[in-house]
Amino acid sequence: MNCPYASFPPVSKSVNIPGMLNFHSSKATTESLQEAGTLTQEVPPVPGKRPENQPDNLSQDNHMIDPEPDSKIDLQYAYEPSPAPPPRQKGALRKYVMPIGLLVIFLLSKLKYLAVLLQVGKFKTFITMLISIWAYAVFWGWPFAFGFVALLFIHEMGHVAALRMMGIKATAPMFIPFMGAFIGMKQMPDNAFDEAVMAYGGPLLGTLGAIGCAGAGLLTGNPFWYALAMTGFLLNLFNLLPISPLDGGRIIGVISPKIWIVGLIGAIGLFFLTWSPIVALIVIMGSFQVYSSSKGSAAERARYYAVSRGKRIGMGLAFLALLAITSVGMLAMQVPLDKFEQQNDIVRKI
Numbered sequence: 001m002n003c004p005y006a007s008f009p010p011v012s013k014s015v016n017i018p019g020m021l022n023f024h025s026s027k028a029t030t031e032s033l034q035e036a037g038t039l040t041q042e043v044p045p046v047p048g049k050r051p052e053n054q055p056d057n058l059s060q061d062n063h064m065i066d067p068e069p070d071s072k073i074d075l076q077y078a079y080e081p082s083p084a085p086p087p088r089q090k091g092a093l094r095k096y097v098m099p100i101g102l103l104v105i106f107l108l109s110k111l112k113y114l115a116v117l118l119q120v121g122k123f124k125t126f127i128t129m130l131i132s133i134w135a136y137a138v139f140w141g142w143p144f145a146f147g148f149v150a151l152l153f154i155h156e157m158g159h160v161a162a163l164r165m166m167g168i169k170a171t172a173p174m175f176i177p178f179m180g181a182f183i184g185m186k187q188m189p190d191n192a193f194d195e196a197v198m199a200y201g202g203p204l205l206g207t208l209g210a211i212g213c214a215g216a217g218l219l220t221g222n223p224f225w226y227a228l229a230m231t232g233f234l235l236n237l238f239n240l241l242p243i244s245p246l247d248g249g250r251i252i253g254v255i256s257p258k259i260w261i262v263g264l265i266g267a268i269g270l271f272f273l274t275w276s277p278i279v280a281l282i283v284i285m286g287s288f289q290v291y292s293s294s295k296g297s298a299a300e301r302a303r304y305y306a307v308s309r310g311k312r313i314g315m316g317l318a319f320l321a322l323l324a325i326t327s328v329g330m331l332a333m334q335v336p337l338d339k340f341e342q343q344n345d346i347v348r349k350i
Helices: 027-036 069-076 092-109 114-118 123-138 142-167 192-220 223-240 249-252 257-275 275-297 299-302 309-349
Strands: 012-015 039-041 174-176 180-182
Touching: 012 257, 123 142, 123 174, 142 192, 142 223, 192 223, 192 249, 192 309, 223 309, 249 257, 249 309, 257 275
Parallel strands: none
Antiparallel strands: 174 180
C-alpha cells in the first residue's frame, strides 16, 4: 500500500510471503530471497501515483486481495476518530449531599428534644436558615444560596425593626425553603397606618440590601453580585404586589382596602402566566383576606382605617417610590449581566 503523507517514511525493501504482511529483512536474507524470486524491490512511492510494476490487486497466489482502492485504504490509516467524551457525572452535591441532608432531617425529627429546641427563637432561626441554605444550594450552589438567604433575613429584620419602633414585640424570623420567611407579631397594630409602616420596613431594608450587592458588583466587577442584587430587587418588587398577605397589600390597605380586589385580579393573571404554586397560594390567601375583611364589623373597620389624609398620601408616595426603585434596580442589573454573557459568547466562539 502506498501512503501519500510525508509523516509515513517510504519502505525501501519488503518481503512478500504468502499469508503475511511485508516485513524488513537483513542483507543476507534479502539476497537469498532475491535469488529464490520471492523478494520484490520497491522504490519510494511518489505521492498520488501508483508504481508501474504494482498491479491493482495482488494475485491470488499471494492469498491477498486488495478489497478497496488505495485512496480509501490510505484514508483509513490517516484518519483516527477521537474517542467519545466520557459521560458527564452527576455533581457530588446532588449525588451525596441531598440524601445525607434528608437522612439528617429524618434523624432529627425522631429526637424527642427537637420540639423543645425549636421553641428557642434564635435556634429556630438558625436551624431553619441552615435548612433553607442547603435546599437552595442544591439548585443554585452554596455562594448564591448564602446570599439569597441573607437577603431574606435582611428583609425580615426590616419588619422587626419597624415593629420595635412602634413598641410591638415580634418573633424571630422563620425560614421555609422555596417559600421565603416570616415573622410573628405578639399583638396587632392599632390602625392601618401602623400596619402599613410595619409592612413597609421589610421591602425598604431589603431593597437597601440589594443596593449593597449592586455596589459590591460595581467595586469588584464580579457578575455574582449583580445577579444577587437583581434577585434582591425582584424579591422585594414581588412583595410589593397590592394583595394581602404580601407587604404591598398591607401598605396599600391604608389608602383603601378596595385596591386589594385590583391586586387579586392581577395576581390571578400572573398565576395563569407562570403557573407558580406560590402565586396560587397568594391568590387563595388574598381571596380569604378580602372575604374576611368584608364580613367584619363596619364600626371596627371604620375605626381601624381611620387615618388622616396626609398619612394616606405620604404612604402612597412612599409605596410608589419603592416600587420605582426596585423596578429600575432590577432592570439596571440586567445590563452588566447581558454584557458579561456577550463576553462569554465571544470567548466560546474563539
